[in-house]
Amino acid sequence: MSSILEINNLSLSFGGVKALQDVSFRVPENTVTTVIGPNGAGKTSLFNCISGFYKPQQGTIRYQGNVLADIKPPARAAMGLARTFQNIALFRGMTVLDNIKLGAHVHMKSGLLGSLAYFGAARREEMAVRKHVEQHIIDFLEIDHIRRQPVASLSYGLQKRVELARALAMRPKVLMLDEPVAGMNREEKEDMARFILDIREQWGVTVLMVEHDMGMVMDISDHIAVLNFGQVIAEGLPAEVQNNPQVIEAYLGTSDMDSLRKKLNPEREVA
Amino acid sequence: MRIGDAKQSYEADEAIWSSSTQKIWFAFFLLALAAFPFMADAYLLYMGCLVGIAVISTTGLNILTGFTGLISLGQAGFMGVGGYTVAWLSMNTALPFPVTLVLAGLLAAAVGILVGLPSLRVKGLYLAIATLAASVFLHFIFAEWESVTGGMGGMSLEPAHLFGLTFQTDFQMYFIIVPLAVLMVFAAKNVFRTRTGRAFIAIRDRDISAEILGINLLRYKLMSFALSSFYAGVAGGLFAYFYRVVTPESFPLSMSIFYLAAVIVGGMGNLLGGILGAAFMTLIPELLGMLTTALTPYYPNAPVFMSPMLGIIFGALIVGFLIYEPHGLAEIWHRIRRFFSLWPFKN
Amino acid sequence: MDWLFFGEISLAGLAMGGLYALIGLGFVIIYKATRVINFAIGEIMMFAAYLFLTFAGGMEMSPWVALPLAVLGGSVLGGVIEKVMIRPMLGESPIAVVMVTIGIASILVGLVEMIWGADPQLLPGFLPRKPVFIGEMYLAPKIAYGFLIGAALLIVYLLYFRFSRGGVALRATASDQAAAYSMGINVRRVFNLAWVFGSLAASLAGVLVAATGGLSPQFGAIGLSVLVVVIVGGLDSIVGALVAGVFIGWLETVAGAYLGGEYRMPATFAVLAVILVLRPYGLFGTHEIERV
Numbered sequence: 018m019s020s021i022l023e024i025n026n027l028s029l030s031f032g033g034v035k036a037l038q039d040v041s042f043r044v045p046e047n048t049v050t051t052v053i054g055p056n057g058a059g060k061t062s063l064f065n066c067i068s069g070f071y072k073p074q075q076g077t078i079r080y081q082g083n084v085l086a087d088i089k090p091p092a093r094a095a096m097g098l099a100r101t102f103q104n105i106a107l108f109r110g111m112t113v114l115d116n117i118k119l120g121a122h123v124h125m126k127s128g129l130l131g132s133l134a135y136f137g138a139a140r141r142e143e144m145a146v147r148k149h150v151e152q153h154i155i156d157f158l159e160i161d162h163i164r165r166q167p168v169a170s171l172s173y174g175l176q177k178r179v180e181l182a183r184a185l186a187m188r189p190k191v192l193m194l195d196e197p198v199a200g201m202n203r204e205e206k207e208d209m210a211r212f213i214l215d216i217r218e219q220w221g222v223t224v225l226m227v228e229h230d231m232g233m234v235m236d237i238s239d240h241i242a243v244l245n246f247g248q249v250i251a252e253g254l255p256a257e258v259q260n261n262p263q264v265i266e267a268y269l270g271t272s273d274m275d276s277l278r279k280k281l282n283p284e285r286e287v288a
Numbered sequence: 289m290r291i292g293d294a295k296q297s298y299e300a301d302e303a304i305w306s307s308s309t310q311k312i313w314f315a316f317f318l319l320a321l322a323a324f325p326f327m328a329d330a331y332l333l334y335m336g337c338l339v340g341i342a343v344i345s346t347t348g349l350n351i352l353t354g355f356t357g358l359i360s361l362g363q364a365g366f367m368g369v370g371g372y373t374v375a376w377l378s379m380n381t382a383l384p385f386p387v388t389l390v391l392a393g394l395l396a397a398a399v400g401i402l403v404g405l406p407s408l409r410v411k412g413l414y415l416a417i418a419t420l421a422a423s424v425f426l427h428f429i430f431a432e433w434e435s436v437t438g439g440m441g442g443m444s445l446e447p448a449h450l451f452g453l454t455f456q457t458d459f460q461m462y463f464i465i466v467p468l469a470v471l472m473v474f475a476a477k478n479v480f481r482t483r484t485g486r487a488f489i490a491i492r493d494r495d496i497s498a499e500i501l502g503i504n505l506l507r508y509k510l511m512s513f514a515l516s517s518f519y520a521g522v523a524g525g526l527f528a529y530f531y532r533v534v535t536p537e538s539f540p541l542s543m544s545i546f547y548l549a550a551v552i553v554g555g556m557g558n559l560l561g562g563i564l565g566a567a568f569m570t571l572i573p574e575l576l577g578m579l580t581t582a583l584t585p586y587y588p589n590a591p592v593f594m595s596p597m598l599g600i601i602f603g604a605l606i607v608g609f610l611i612y613e614p615h616g617l618a619e620i621w622h623r624i625r626r627f628f629s630l631w632p633f634k635n
Numbered sequence: 636m637d638w639l640f641f642g643e644i645s646l647a648g649l650a651m652g653g654l655y656a657l658i659g660l661g662f663v664i665i666y667k668a669t670r671v672i673n674f675a676i677g678e679i680m681m682f683a684a685y686l687f688l689t690f691a692g693g694m695e696m697s698p699w700v701a702l703p704l705a706v707l708g709g710s711v712l713g714g715v716i717e718k719v720m721i722r723p724m725l726g727e728s729p730i731a732v733v734m735v736t737i738g739i740a741s742i743l744v745g746l747v748e749m750i751w752g753a754d755p756q757l758l759p760g761f762l763p764r765k766p767v768f769i770g771e772m773y774l775a776p777k778i779a780y781g782f783l784i785g786a787a788l789l790i791v792y793l794l795y796f797r798f799s800r801g802g803v804a805l806r807a808t809a810s811d812q813a814a815a816y817s818m819g820i821n822v823r824r825v826f827n828l829a830w831v832f833g834s835l836a837a838s839l840a841g842v843l844v845a846a847t848g849g850l851s852p853q854f855g856a857i858g859l860s861v862l863v864v865v866i867v868g869g870l871d872s873i874v875g876a877l878v879a880g881v882f883i884g885w886l887e888t889v890a891g892a893y894l895g896g897e898y899r900m901p902a903t904f905a906v907l908a909v910i911l912v913l914r915p916y917g918l919f920g921t922h923e924i925e926r927v
Contacts, residue, residue: 068500094502106500108493110557111486118483119490123502125483129511132485135478143482147298187501359730361737406908410915413672413733417862418911421904424859428897545741552734596753596852599745606738610731611723 020079021046021223022067022191027076029062035247036062037073042242042252044191049217049224051234053258054244055268060227061103063244064193067225068100069093080191095123099189101180103196109169113179114147116168117154120186121146154182158212174205181212185220192216194226198233206230210237235259243268304477321470325462333458335574340465341526342566346550347476347559348519353548354556355480356512357492362403362419364543365426366517369396370524371534372430375443378529385448385455385464389525396521397514399426408509411495415513423541430536442535445528461530468526472519477559479515488512489557542599549602553609555616564617572605573598642772644892645885650774650782651847652884654840657785658857659864659876660792661836667871668805668829670729671721674736677858678743679716679834680841683709684758684850685751687842691759698761706838713834717827740855748852755851762846781843788839792832793873805829859900860887863907869920879918 022044029037037059044050052060065071067078069090078085080096088096099120107116125146127139155161158178163171168179177197184192197213198206210233216222228234234241234255241258243251245268251261258264325333349363370392377388399422407418430437437443448455448464455461479485487508490498495505528534546569554565576594583590609616658680665673686708690701716739724732762780766773796802808815808825816822845854864883868875883903890902916922 070496089504090499091502091504094500100500102497106494106497108490108497110489110493115486115489119486119498119501122483122487127482127484129479129484129515132479132482133475135481139478139482144298151298183501353730357728357730359733359737406911410911413729414866414911414915416674416733417866418907420859420862421907424856424900425904428901432897542741545737548734548737593749596745596748599741599748601745603738603741603743603745606741607720607735610727610735610738611720614727614731 019046020044021081022225023079024063024067025077025079027063027066027073027078029059029066029071029073029247037066038247040076040244040247040249042249043240044223044225045240046223047217047221048239049213049226049237050240050242051226051228051238052242052244053228053231053234053268057246058244059247060244061195062247064100064195064227067098067193091123094187097188097190098193099184099187099191100193101177101184101195101197103199105173105176105180107168107176107180107183109167112165112167113160113171113182114150114155114164116179117150117164117182117186118143118146120183121150121188124188150182150186154185157215158182158185159208174201177201177209178212181209185216189222191223191225194224194228196227196229198228198230206233213237304481318470321466325459330458333462335570337458337461337465337530339567339570340462340469341523341530342547342550342570343469343563344472344526345520345523345547346554346566346569347473347562348516348523349547350551350554350556350559350562350565351476351479351488351519352512352516353551354558354562355485355492356488356509358408358509358513359413359416359548360419360513360516361416361541361544361548362423362426363520363547364539364541365419365423366396366400366520367524367527367543368426368430368534368536368539369399370521371528371538372437372443372524373521374525374528375445375534376436378446378448379443384450385529386450388448389468389522392525393518393521396524397518400513400517401510404510404513408513409506419544423544427536427539430539437536440536442533442538444533447532448529455529458530461526465526465530468522472522473559473563480559484508484511492557542602545599545602545606549606553605553616555618556614558616558618560621561616561618564621568617569602569605572601576601639771641889643774644889646769646772646774647778648885648888649881650778650884651844651888652881653782653789654785654844654880655860655864655884656877656880657789657840658837658861659868659880660789660873661833661840662861662865663833663868663871663873663876664805664829664836665833666865667873668808669717669721669826671736672729672733672870673833674733674858674862675716675740675743675855676833676837676861677855678740678747679709679713680837680844680857681747681850681852681854682712682743682841683834683838684841684845684854685747687845688751688756688758688850691761698759702761702839702842705842706835709838709841710831710835713837714827714831716834717830721830722823722826740858744852744855751852753852755849757849758842758846760846775847777847781847785840785843788836789877792836796873805832860903863903866917867906867910869917871921872917872919875917875919 020043024043025041027037027040028035040059040063052063054060062071066073069085069088080098085093108119111119125142127142131137131139155164158181160175160178160182163175168176171179181194181197194213198209201209213224213226214237217224226238238255241253241255242249243258243261243264250267251258251264324336328336345363345367349360352358352360373392373395374388377383377391403418403422404415407414431440433439448461455464480489487498487503490501490503491505491508499505524539527538531538550565550569551562552565553568554563555561576598580590580594613619658676662673662676665671683705687701687705690696690704691698696704720735720739721732724735762777764776767776767779768774796805804815804820804825805828807818807820808822815825844857860883864879865876867883868877868879883906886902886906887899891899894902910917
């Protein structure tokens with residue numbers, strides 16, 4: 018399977034702090050690829066590089082075979098890279114519907130004069146977008162009952178879903194999700210997992226996630242990369258990564274209490 | 289009392305008026321606006337024109353400050369650009385007022401782009417400072433460029449004209465100002481039903497997200513500033529036609545504060561708020577004037593205090609509303625409406 | 636090229652620049668600690684100058700009593716403004732807070748005009764009148780002594796911030812409020828003190844500048860030059876305020892002398908335009924990296 022996104026030897030530092038060191042991995046097309054690792058491992062910095070907010074000191078990012086060099090974030094959006102944030106980044110002054118329609122901004126064309134006049138091309142475009150959003154996104158994510166509500170009044174779980182909806186309105190090829198189920202209860206997590214899988218299946222989108230919930234990660238990921246202290250320590254199928262001793266050491270741990278006790282008390286014999 | 293309303297089509301949902309009752313109320317309002325000059329006395333007519341001009345300028349500033357989140361302290365300066373453009377055109381050409389007003393707006397927008405280009409590239413309050421500097425600079429130009437602007441003495445104007453009709457009296461000017469105000473507010477409403485308006489709001493709320501979604505920040509900020517300057521230019525042009533004279537003192541910095549207060553008091557980011565704020569702020573100097581006249585028998589010095597008192601009142605309104613009622617008069621209006629629309633169910 | 640004249644103009648400009656640096660410092664203290672861009676700083680200065688006018692003029696106090704009193708008055712004003720109008724805005728968007736300071740500026744201008752009238756005033760003289768000569772160059776005594784007083788305060792401030800507990804608290808709060816709070820620093824007190832100290836510096840500079848150039852309700856316009864100073868220097872940089880203050884003061888004076896009084900402001904704006912294009916965060920300011 019070809020890689021839609023290729024990270025090659027990416028290095029990023031802020032002053033003396035090395036956020037990413039020589040990071041390389043691939044994101045195969047039409048998969049759910051997850052980046053895992055302890056906090057501070059550099060996962061969000063990685064996302065920020067792909068989005069175009071940080072400029073890495075070294076290395077390249079290839080998207081669909083082409084190097085993303087000095088392309089600014091708005092242009093990357095037009096190319097099909099969409100993203101959600103760890104802290105919800107919805108526009109609090111707008112309704113759910115308006116937020117989602119904003120996702121389609123980059124695919125719309127009305128300019129200032131058209132907007133001022135409204136009746137005519139701008140209106141037609143608005144209606145077309147509205148129809149697309151309603152039929153494909155709002156129904157799909159089951160948020161039709163809240164579409165006119167201001168986002169500030171929604172629960173956390175629903176806000177995350179609206180953020181996902183907005184990202185989908187960008188008609189992305191690669192959808193980057195930064196901790197999509199953080200802070201959700203079990204039911205919400207199951208819903209979100211279902212949505213992510215449906216997105217991959219029905220929309221043909223490649224999902225690149227950062228996530229901590231190992232159960233969910235192992236369940237739905239096709240491909241995993243493990244980051245620790247800014248370096249990739251493992252990459253591959255969930256089963257491979259799960260059993261990788263380095264990964265276990267750094268992050269996952271085992272359910273083996275004996276080895277844990279031995280580690281904590283090396284001299285004492287355990288009865 | 290309205291209970292529920294279900295929409296049958298997306299068009300209906302996106303329309304400005306959500307029910308036929310609302311449409312009827314609005315039609316009545318338009319009729320009232322049209323009938324007003326026939327029933328009002330000279331003073332009310334004068335006030336009506338002033339409010340109309342203020343509505344245009346406030347709506348423009350609201351687009352920039354209320355909806356896009358950028359402060360401008362140069363509103364008066366841009367109105368001045370419009371006013372002087374109209375003055376010059378009226379004295380040196382025979383162009384009818386629709387053309388001169390559009391040109392006034394365009395020139396103001398051009399100046400806006402010039403000021404905005406360096407200052408909007410960077411996030412932060414640089415636009416506020418740049419517009420402050422621009423207004424001082426513009427004042428300098430108005431006062432010194434005698435050959436074009438008439439220097440400190442200013443310029444007087446020929447009345448606005450179109451197809452041989454001249455508009456000299458307040459009654460006649462009303463029929464230019466108010467329809468134009470209605471049109472321009474309507475156009476602003478349209479902007480916020482489309483992607484352009486949404487982009488403005490996105491920039492105000494969270495510009496990083498806006499960038500991720502593909503919005504070019506500089507482009508849209510400039511667009512918002514140019515649009516708002518256009519509105520200011522048109523308002524300034526109408527001001528010029530109305531008073532038939534412009535001087536460098538016609539558009540002082542305190543006028544910029546006036547309009548900022550109008551946006552804040554009315555309710556930022558709310559077009560109705562812009563209208564309410566404009567009306568409210570225009571009334572204040574009049575009320576204060578009446579109070580001063582009433583007090584003069586007891587305090588002969590009273591008129592001297594009017595001008596500084598206005599400054600204090602404007603400032604106090606800004607501070608007070610920002611601290612206690614940040615959503616402005618529009619919020620108060622909505623509360624009243626909600627009360628009545630749910631009546632007789634108390635809550 | 637008349638070097639003597641140039642030297643004299645430059646001296647005067649540098650001295651003026653010293654006062655600009657002092658005002659800039661006041662602004663930066665407020666910004667660094669509370670992140671508020673105080674558009675009313677020119678008006679606070681003006682208020683202190685008017686207080687001096689009343690104390691030393693109308694009430695005929697000795698200038699050396701009137702000066703500290705006026706400066707105290709300005710500082711108190713700054714503290715009151717913070718407590719009553721800025722504190723309630725904590726947590727609101729920075730734009731809203733800036734607009735509050737704009738409103739405050741408008742109120743102060745109106746207040747001053749109501750109490751003291753709109754006419755320009757002269758401050759009672761209190762600085763020594765003996766002409767000052769540096770080498771062959773003449774420096775107007777008001778400017779020279781004004782500069783010395785201002786510089787003295789500047790040095791006191793710099794030492795205080797560097798070495799005292801209060802100064803460290805201010806710097807700590809400036810860099811990380813939450814951490815400072817958990818270290819036991821009373822953040823609200825620090826905010827208030829920042830405004831008091833900032834207003835103190837501005838007030839002293841206000842009296843000194845007014846002593847040199849006269850006073851009227853339009854005095855606050857100097858705030859515009861100060862804004863340029865802090866943008867050129869960097870909004871949160873003390874060093875920047877010093878360097879930029881001296882530079883802008885010098886530039887304005889030189890432009891005024893060689894091109895004419897009306898060109899002082901345009902010269903300042905030209906610098907503003909250049910800085911915005913080349914280094915928008917100022918010569919010494921920190922470019923905030925936004926955490927996404």
